[in-house]
Structure formats: structure tokens, C-alpha cells
Amino acid sequence: MFTRAPVFDIENLTTRYSSDGPAVLDRLNASFTPGALNFIIGPSGVGKSTLMNILLRLNTTYTGTVRIDGQNLDTFDDDTYWSGVGYVPQEPMMMNVPIRENVPLGREFTDTEIVDTLTKVGLGHKLDQYPDGLDHTIGEGGCLLSGGEKQRLSLARALIAASRILLLDDSDTETKILTTLRALADETTIIAITHRTDTITPADNMIDLTPAAIRI
Ligand SMILES: Nc1ncnc2c1ncn2[C@@H]1O[C@H](COP(=O)(O)OP(=O)(O)O)[C@@H](O)[C@H]1O
Numbered sequence: 724m725f726t727r728a729p730v731f732d733i734e735n736l737t738t739r740y741s742s743d744g745p746a747v748l749d750r751l752n753a754s755f756t757p758g759a760l761n762f763i764i765g766p767s768g769v770g771k772s773t774l775m776n777i778l779l780r781l782n783t784t785y786t787g788t789v790r791i792d793g794q795n796l797d798t799f800d801d802d803t804y805w806s807g808v809g810y811v812p813q814e815p816m817m818m819n820v821p822i823r824e825n826v827p828l829g830r831e832f833t834d835t836e837i838v839d840t841l842t843k844v845g846l847g848h849k850l851d852q853y854p855d856g857l858d859h860t861i862g863e864g865g866c867l868l869s870g871g872e873k874q875r876l877s878l879a880r881a882l883i884a885a886s887r888i889l890l891l892d893d894s895d896t897e898t899k900i901l902t903t904l905r906a907l908a909d910e911t912t913i914i915a916i917t918h919r920t921d922t923i924t925p926a927d928n929m930i931d932l933t934p935a936a937i938r939i
């Protein structure tokens with residue numbers, strides 16, 4: 724749906740979990756742009772997952788606006804939205820089925836598309852090590868893969884559909900994966916929750932949700 728990586732504009736975003744409860748995000752203004760990684764940071768409980776759930780359209784009880792290239796987030800139909808968005812969950816589901824099925828997860832892609840995507844996320848050499856190639860299985864719960872390789876597999880699932888938006892939940896992202904992600908940042912708007920501020924560089928865009936009152 725998106726012909727290029729879009730810009731997210733967030734204006735005055737406020738949400739709460741009960742009408743008399745505290746505001747979780749309080750008049751947040753932010754923008755997420757392609758060309759650099761966009762990180763959402765802040766201590767536990769500050770609203771990082773809440774913001775991600777709003778971007779994923781799982782939480783729609785907010786005031787203020789979220790626009791993607793000028794179009795209101797709540798005006799996209801689901802099919803259109805999801806055809807443009809790839810999501811990398813915190814704990815990706817790992818199934819002991821061949822890689823050929825593990826990447827597409829029920830969608831139709833050619834072997835070439837699968838191999839190209841695995842190469843893009845830095846798993847090409849791993850695939851080369853398997854005599855049975857795409858027929859290789861990854862073990863119960865992905866036990867034959869390292870933590871970083873599982874993340875890359877999850878990234879491949881999100882990227883294979885050529886999504887222009889990539890949302891990553893807070894996983895213990897390896898520095899090396901960030902290099903892979905940075906190489907994709909021109910063609911994809913990448914928004915990641917992280918608790919590891921040491922991996923953020925000055926070139927990245929950082930949205931710190933820490934309330935001013937508790938900043939040191
Ligand atoms: N489903 C929910 N119902 C009520 N309160 C919630 C719910 N989800 C999160 N919260 C509260 O909202 C605040 C922000 O939570 P969350 O977005 O998960 O923070 P973070 O991801 O930054 O740790 C916390 O105070 C949390 O307890």
C-alpha cells in the first residue's frame with residue numbers, strides 16, 4: 724500500500740486505561756521518519772508498549788492524532804494497513820517446521836523470495852551450512868537457532884512482504900542486527916522499543932517517554 728517509507732506524525736496523543744485513571748501517554752508529540760532508526764525508550768511502565776499497541780491499532784482509545792503520510796491511522800482498513808506493516812514481537816513464535824514454511828507463515832512466497840529475505844537479514848551463510856537448505860527445521864521452540872538467529876528469522880517474516888513499516892517490540896536486540904536494520908532504514912520506516920540505550924547512535928531518532936519530572 725505504501726509506495727515509499729512513510730512518516731508518522733503523532734500530535735497531542737493521550738490515553739488512559741480507565742476514564743478516571745492516570746494518563747499513560749500525556750499529550751505526546753513525536754514523529755517517526757525513514758532514513759534513521761526510530762527508538763522508543765523510557766523506564767518500565769512509562770507507556771512504550773501502550774504506544775506500540777496504538778501504532779498496531781490494538782489500542783484505539785486515545786485522543787490526539789496519529790497520521791501516516793498525512794492519513795489518520797484510524798481511517799486505514801485492516802487489509803491495507805497490514806499489507807504495509809511488518810511486526811517483530813518480543814518473543815517470536817518458533818515452530819519446528821522447515822524454514823520454507825517458517826518464514827512465510829502461511830503466506831505464498833517463492834523459494835527465491837525466502838532466500839533473498841534470509842540473506843537480507845544476515846542468515847544467508849546459515850542457510851548455506853544446511854545440506855537440506857530450506858527443508859531444514861529449526862528444532863522445538865527454535866532450539867537449533869541462537870537468540871540472535873531467532874530474531875533474524877522473525878525479522879525475515881516481517882520483511883518478506885516488503886513492508887514499508889517495521890515495528891519491533893522490546894527484544895534484547897543485538898548490535899549486529901541494528902546494523903542490518905540501519906541498512907534498511909531508507910526503504911522502511913523502522914520503529915523499535917528498546918531498553919538498551921547504549922546501542923542508540925546520534926544518527927538515530929529517539930523518543931524518550933520518561934516524564935520530565937523524573938528525568939535526571
Ligand atoms: N491493559 C492494561 N490495563 C490497565 N493498565 C495498564 C494496561 N496495560 C498497561 N497498563 C499500565 O499502563 C502503564 C504503561 O504500561 P506499558 O505501556 O506496558 O509500559 P512499558 O511498555 O513502558 O513498560 C503502566 O502503568 C501499566 O501498568
Ligand SMILES: [Mg+2]
Binds near residue numbers: 772773893
Ligand atoms: Mg512494555
